[in-house]
Amino acid sequence: MSEHTATPRKVSVIGLGTMGGAIARHVGAAGHELTIYNRTPERARKWNADNPGLAHRIAANPAHAAQDADVVITCVGNDDDLADVVLGPNGVFRMLKKGGTFIDHTTVSARIARQISVEARDLKIHCVDAPMTGSQIGAENGTLTLMCGGRDDAIEAARPIMESYSSRIVHVGKAGSGQIAKMANQICIAGNVAALAEAVRFAQASHLDMEKVYEAISGGAAQSWQMDNRWRSMDADEFDFGFAIDWMRKDLGLSLEEGRGLGVSLPVAALVDQFFSEIQATGGGRLDTSAIIKRLPKKGNS
Template structure:
C-alpha cells in the first residue's frame, strides 16, 4: 500500500483521534468521521493548526466510499454494528477489494460476524484491537493484536505501522479480539494485586517511593506498577483508560470464557470490584482507581 492510498478513519475518540493524525502525518489521504460533531470539530481545528489536510464526512458511508482501507475505532459491539452495517454504514459504501480494519475492542462473535459480512461483499477484514492506552495512541506506540487472513493483514500492516509499536497476527477473524480479552484479564488481575500492595505499604508506614524502588526491580515489576504506582499513591485517577470501558471489555472476556466452558473466577471478582467503584461514581476514572475501593489505614504507632 503506497503513501497515496485513500483511507477513512471512523471514530475520533481518545484513541482514534491520535491514530488518525498519525496516518495523515505519514502521508496518506484521509477522510474522517465522528458521530459527535463537537469532537469532530475539535480534531478538525487541531489538525488544521498542525497543517494536516484531512477531509471530514457527514456519514460513515460517505467517508468510506472512496477508501482503499477503512479503519474503525468506536465504543462497543452496538456502536460498531451501526457504523458498519447501518443504513449509512461503511460496508454498503465500500467497493469490492477494499479492506476494513476494526480497532474497536468488541466481542469475538462480532468480529467473526463482520468477517462473514465483508466476505460476502468481497471486502477484506482484520479485527485489530489495540493496547497501550491514550499515551500509546498519542506517541504512536500501540500493541496491535490482529485476527483475519494473512493477505488482508499484509495489506493493513504497513499502514498501521504509523501508530504501532508491535503488530502480531494471532489467528483467524476473532482471534485479535480474544487476545485483547486475555490482555484485559491480565491488567485487571495486576491492578487488583497492586491496589492491595499499595494499601499494605501505607498501613505499615513504609516510604512508598522506596517501596516501589525495592520491588519494581524484581519479579513484581509490570507496566502497571511502573506507570500507576506513583499516581495511585497520590490518589490521581483523572486520566487513562476509564473503568466504564474496562468493565465492557471484561464483560466480553467473561462471555467468551463461558462460551468456551471455562471458569474465570479472578476476572469475575475484579469485575465486581470495578462495579463497586462505578457505583461510587468512579466510572470515568482510570482503571487504577480500583484502589479507591480499599480504605486507607493509618499506620499504628509503635
C-alpha cells in the same frame, strides 16, 4: 509525526475519541489522504480545527467516509456502535469498494468480529479485527500493540497503514482472534491492578517510604506496566486520567461472556469486575482503573 512511510492511500478514520483521534493524526501525518467521521459532528470539527491541514474532508456518514476510500479504520464504542457504522443503512460496507481494506480497532465481542468478517468476505473486502493495547500514551506516540485477526492477505493489506501508529503488529489467527487476545490482555490487567492496589495499601499501612518500596520491588518478578505507571499515582490518590473503569467493565463483560461460551472459569476476573462495580456505584466510572484502590481504606500515613 510518524517515522513510518507507506505509499499514500485514501484512508478514512471513523471514531475520533482518545484512541481514534490519535490514530487519525498519525495516518494524516504519514501522508495519506485522510477523511474523518464522528457520530458527534462537533468532535470531528474540533479534531479538524486542532489538526489543521491533515484532514482532506469530513464525511457526513460512514458510507460517505468509505466512498472512494482504499482503507477504512473504525474505533468506536461497542458491538452495537460497530454494527451500526459498518453494517447499517449508511454503513461502511455500503460503499467500500471491492479490494478495499477494513480495519477495526474497537474492543468488541469475537462474535461481531466474525460476523463482519463474513460480510466482508462476501463483498471481497479485506477485513482485520485489531484491538489495541498500549494506552493513551501509546496512541499519542504511535507505539500501540495491535492484536490482529483475519486472513494473511488482509493483514498484509492493512499492515502499511497500521505501521504508522503502532510498534508491534501480531497476527494472532483467524477472524475474531484479535478480540480473544484482547480479552486475555484485559483479564491480566484486571488481576494485576487489583493486586497492586492491595500492595500499595499494605506498604502505606506499614509506614514505609513508598519510593524505596517501589525501588526494591520493581526490579524483580513483581514488576509490571501497572506498577511502573500507577504506583506513584495510586499512592497520591490521583485517578483522573487513563483507561476508565466503565470501559474496563465493558471489556471484562466480553471476557466473562466468552469464557462462559468456552466453558472456562474466570473467578479472579469476575471478582475484580465486582470490585470495579463498587467504584462505579460511587460515581467513579470515568476514573482510571487504578481507582480500584479507593475501595480499600487507607490506614495511617504513607
